[in-house]
Amino acid sequence: MSLPIKTENLTKKFGDFTAVDQVTFEVDRGEIFGFLGANGAGKTTTIRILTGLLAPTSGDARVAGCDVYTQQEQIKSQIGYMSQLFSLYRDLTVRENIRLFGGIYGLSKTEIKRKTKSLLERLDMQDRADFEVASLPLGWKQKLAFSIALMHDPQLLFLDEPTSGVDPITRRQFWEQIYEVASQGTTILVTTHYMDEAEYCDRTSIMVDGRIEALGSPDELKQKYQKKTMNDVFVSLARNAERGGGGT
Numbered sequence: 707m708s709l710p711i712k713t714e715n716l717t718k719k720f721g722d723f724t725a726v727d728q729v730t731f732e733v734d735r736g737e738i739f740g741f742l743g744a745n746g747a748g749k750t751t752t753i754r755i756l757t758g759l760l761a762p763t764s765g766d767a768r769v770a771g772c773d774v775y776t777q778q779e780q781i782k783s784q785i786g787y788m789s790q791l792f793s794l795y796r797d798l799t800v801r802e803n804i805r806l807f808g809g810i811y812g813l814s815k816t817e818i819k820r821k822t823k824s825l826l827e828r829l830d831m832q833d834r835a836d837f838e839v840a841s842l843p844l845g846w847k848q849k850l851a852f853s854i855a856l857m858h859d860p861q862l863l864f865l866d867e868p869t870s871g872v873d874p875i876t877r878r879q880f881w882e883q884i885y886e887v888a889s890q891g892t893t894i895l896v897t898t899h900y901m902d903e904a905e906y907c908d909r910t911s912i913m914v915d916g917r918i919e920a921l922g923s924p925d926e927l928k929q930k931y932q933k934k935t936m937n938d939v940f941v942s943l944a945r946n947a948e949r950g951g952g953g954t
């Protein structure tokens with residue numbers, strides 16, 4: 707079976723500005739891979755390429771074995787995507803959102819019915835099925851968005867700052883869901899600005915000014931850079947960034 711993600715010298719230029727600069731990395735099946743970097747480092751641009759939304763300028767990348775230059779549509783059917791900014795339709799009910807995304811993911815009416823029932827049961831949300839999403843607490847919205855992103859059983863899930871703005875307990879619960887899904891073999895690529903979450907990943911990369919400056923397990927990186935926490939590793943690498951002011 708092909709690797710969930712494999713890139714080699716992946717590069718994206720906007721005019722003469724190089725947003726992503728010869729990025730090479732692999733992600734293994736069932737791995738939770740943290741994709742870290744300061745503001746403007748090039749994470750979102752890389753994710754847009756890997757999710758089939760943007761063509762690279764040069765280099766290679768395969769997602770679920772599909773070529774990012776020529777097989778964008780196949781890629782979209784193999785992946786799930788969730789971010790804090792793009793998730794659910796607030797003015798639709800819980801049930802309507804499930805139905806809508808099920809349709810977008812190409813599920814049949816029968817499958818959507820079955821998935822709606824099991825998803826509502828699992829999230830203990832049967833009583834809220836006909837509530838507008840806008841009325842739900844943020845933690846619930848996230849759980850729902852996460853489950854919906856997995857509705858079509860993708861082999862790879864992209865989480866782009868999924869826990870932004872959420873309290874630590876809800877974030878921890880969200881990570882329990884991530885572990886559960888990864889333990890069933892789904893691969894996760896997650897970006898976060900919370901360095902405690904970087905510690906929960908199997909491996910992380912740290913991007914600085916378009917390049918991957920560091921890659922390894924949290925323990926390997928802490929040892930390599932002689933730091934006690936991932937936050938310290940991150941700060942020591944991002945401090946000299948030319949873009950984004952070195953912050954997270």
Ligand code: ATP
Nearest residue numbers: 720723725743744745746747748749750751752949
């Ligand atoms: P953040 O955490 O702030 O989202 P990021 O690591 O995701 O940062 P990107 O959004 O990938 O960074 O941006 C990388 C660089 O590329 C930034 O300097 C950004 O201004 C630039 N950039 C992104 N998209 C475009 C575009 N369409 N045209 C020109 N420059 C762009």
